[in-house]
Amino acid sequence: MAPVREGEYMIQTNGQSSARLNFQHFWVEECLGYLLHPNIPVSDNAKVADIATGTGIWPIAYSRRVPSTVQVDGFDITDDMFPPADWLPSNVSLRTLDILKPIPEELKGQYDVVCIRYFGVLIKNNKPDFVLRNLVDMLKPGGYIQWVEADIYNQRVVESARYTLSSPTTLEQHLQGWQKYLDSSELRYDWLKTLPDICKSIGMSEANLYIPEILPAYRFTASTLVLGAWEEMTYKCLDERPDEFLGTGSELREKIAGFRKEVDQGAGLDLDYYVTVARKWA
Ligand SMILES: C[S@@+](CC[C@H](N)C(=O)[O-])C[C@H]1O[C@@H](n2cnc3c(N)ncnc32)[C@H](O)[C@@H]1O
Numbered sequence: 001m002a003p004v005r006e007g008e009y010m011i012q013t014n015g016q017s018s019a020r021l022n023f024q025h026f027w028v029e030e031c032l033g034y035l036l037h038p039n040i041p042v043s044d045n046a047k048v049a050d051i052a053t054g055t056g057i058w059p060i061a062y063s064r065r066v067p068s069t070v071q072v073d074g075f076d077i078t079d080d081m082f083p084p085a086d087w088l089p090s091n092v093s094l095r096t097l098d099i100l101k102p103i104p105e106e107l108k109g110q111y112d113v114v115c116i117r118y119f120g121v122l123i124k125n126n127k128p129d130f131v132l133r134n135l136v137d138m139l140k141p142g143g144y145i146q147w148v149e150a151d152i153y154n155q156r157v158v159e160s161a162r163y164t165l166s167s168p169t170t171l172e173q174h175l176q177g178w179q180k181y182l183d184s185s186e187l188r189y190d191w192l193k194t195l196p197d198i199c200k201s202i203g204m205s206e207a208n209l210y211i212p213e214i215l216p217a218y219r220f221t222a223s224t225l226v227l228g229a230w231e232e233m234t235y236k237c238l239d240e241r242p243d244e245f246l247g248t249g250s251e252l253r254e255k256i257a258g259f260r261k262e263v264d265q266g267a268g269l270d271l272d273y274y275v276t277v278a279r280k281w282a
Pocket of ligand 1: 007022053117118
C-alpha cells in the first residue's frame, strides 16, 4: 500500500498546525503580492469560496479587503482549525465539505470565484481533474477559479555564503528520500505546470499560469514552515506507519533537529509557487 493513502491528509489539524498555516498564509501573500489575482474581477455583491480553507485565514483576510457586501465562504473537510463562528467577520462563513466527493446540489453554480490553496498533498497520479470539476461545479457561469500551490516535490537547498556546516547538507540528502516517499505515494507535482491546459480541455477560458519569483530573504521562513509540516507528518503518519525512505517518526524528528541547525547556520529551502487562474464558460 502507498505510504500516503488515497484521500489521506498527511499533516495534523491541531493548534500547532493552525499557527503554522496562518504564518504560511502571510508568507504566501508576501510572495504572491495578492490574495486574489488582480485579473479576477469581483463585484460588490460577489460570492467567493475558499476550498480546503484550513483555519479560514484566507476568507477572513480577504473579507477585510473587499466591501462587506461580498460574501466569503470557507470549506474544509474538518472544522478542527476553524475559529469560533461568533468571532468571524459578518460576511464570512466556515463549514465542512469534502471536495473529493461530488458537490451537494445546493452549492452548485453559487460562486463568482472559487479558490483553493495547498491541496497538492491530496492530488494523486498527477490528476487534479475530479477536484477541478468540483470547483467548476460550484461556479456560476463566467466565474473564475484560482488554484495556488507550492511545489513541495522539487524543493532545493541553497547555502548562503555564511554556511559552514557539512556540504551537501543533511537536508539535501533528506530531500532524495522525501521525493521517493512522494513517488511511492503517487504524489507528483508535474500537474502544476499543466493545470491551465487541463482547464482549457474542459472548456474553460482565460486559463493562465503565474509563477512568482523566489524571495531569497524569505528562505528561512520557507524552511521553517516546511520543517514544521514534516514534523507534523511524523506524528500523523510515521509514528503509526514507519516508511522505508523516511524511517520512523522519532528518527525523522531527530533528523529535523539537525536540519534546523543547518538552517540556523545559513542553509535554506527554495520552492516554487504556481498560481492558475481560469474562467468558466458563460
Ligand atoms: C495544507 S492545508 C491548507 C489550508 C489552507 N488552504 C491554507 O492555504 O492555509 C490543507 C487543508 O485541506 C484540508 N482537507 C484535506 N482533505 C480534504 C478534503 N477531502 N476536502 C476538503 N478539505 C480537505 C485539510 O483539513 C487542511 O485544512
